[in-house]
Amino acid sequence: MKNKAYKIHKKIQMIVLYIIVGLGAVGMVLPFSWMVSTSFKEKTYFFEYPPELIPENPSIKNYINAWTSGNFQHYFLNSMFVALISVFFVVLFSAMMAYAFARLEFPGKEVIFYTIIFVLMVPNMVGIIPQFLVAKTLNLRNSLLGLILFYVSGSIPFNTFLLRGFFETLPHELEDAILIDGGNYFTIFFKMIIPLSTPALATVSIFSFLGFWDEYILALTLIDDVSKRTLPVAIATFQGQHGTDWGLVFAASLIAVIPVIIVFTSLQRYFVGGLTQGAFKG
């Protein structure tokens, strides 16, 4: 009898838990549902009152307008190009550096590694003014290549730090075998380290991709040429000086979010792994 009462008590407790967690989840999603709703409404210069969460006459006009307006498709491609190329080089260069720091001995190793840790603690914005000047001097303003170079350099310290921790855990026996067989350190890196580190490299790639896809400050500072804009800057400028066509802004935003959702939901397991790795290594 007592046991039964206890079981019912536990069950009620569980239901209450789910209700609270569910309400929190609604709080996370509700703002987005207004965004989606507004993107399907027309004439959103004016605010309807009372606002309707379910649009009366849903229309995909905003999506068509956003996608075909001005340079939007071009901006989408700019963003994709910059993000993908940057990810490739960040992963390659960070992994190479991390390998040297994790498994090779060379003079200056400590000093170089500590400057990397030092840079991790300096806020990104500290360098933004001279970065603007460097870009100007090297003729890298208004250039996607310039943006890529800054993105890659900016993410090298953190990713090197992260991958170094992972590479240190790999076994040493194989390495000796490769050297005895006449291989060199590059053979070890490409034939052993890289294949054994797919999960860590995937994590680094995903986080880097999302970071580059959403990057705003450098893109805003370094790019003036309208045709070289990336999506975040383009979306920010959709907001008008006097009136904002919110439906258009949100249709454009949601198009920009699609790659993020695809990457995030399909590679969700790497996210948590990556986060906790960062957490416990930090």
Added chain:
Amino acid sequence: MKINKKKQQVFSAYLFILPGLILYLVFLIYPILKAFQMSFYEWSIMPGEINKFVGLANYGRAFSDPIVGLSLRNTILYTVVTVPGQMILALFVALLLNTITKGKVFFRVVYYIPVVTSWVIVSLLFKYLFQSPKGIINYMLVNVLHVIQEPIPWLRAASTAFIPILALGIWKGIGWTMVILLSALQTIPPELYEVAEIDGANGWQKLTKITLPLIRPTLVFTFVMLMIGGFNVFISVVMITNGGPLQKTEVILSYLYHQAFDFLDFGYGSALSFLLALIIATLSYLQIRFLRKPEELA
């Protein structure tokens, strides 16, 4: 033979670090050092013109600039509100998710959606929600919940314009903190709770005597990271109020960005960025020094 092998290793190591190191020195280290140098100059942006060395004048100016005081106050307000806000809510959700059996992954994904959405987009979203008089938040408060009579002119009034920025800061960060805390909670062996239950411990005692002490390093880590993030608040301010009305919602980074790229005062902007870096470094050091127990310092 052995010396040769060693030489080969050193040579290879340099080849491995070379590409990354060059990029890192040119595009990251050099700009940081350059910013330090610029902070002592009245920097001219015109090519060929001489930059005037002014010593500590830029730093002196920062201490007497009322907007710097206001920006610093807003930055601290943002950190003091959003860091505990995120941590308490995230801990609460993490504890609940750690107890439930089904749907854990689903909820983790849902809470994480704001984290992966770009700052630009969620800032625009919050700006939209807090429009007045006919925005969604005003509608909810006036017509649905009936807590106020008249709509609040959120972004147009200095006293309320910072609230959407604070709300966004908490809302966007809960998921990140929660995922990290949840993974720490999952490392706690369930036997500990069983033993405590046999000893007659209640829920609160289990939380304060077992859970919190065991995830303490993770709590310290998230606290330090969130605080650094808080002092770096920028995009949401630029997108939602752009420092307005009348510079009343300016934060350190938005103010230095405006000084540098609107007024082209590069020397002053650099000095402000170093002051911010100094504040962050000091606070991080103090937190790690005093919040971590001696045995965790190593």
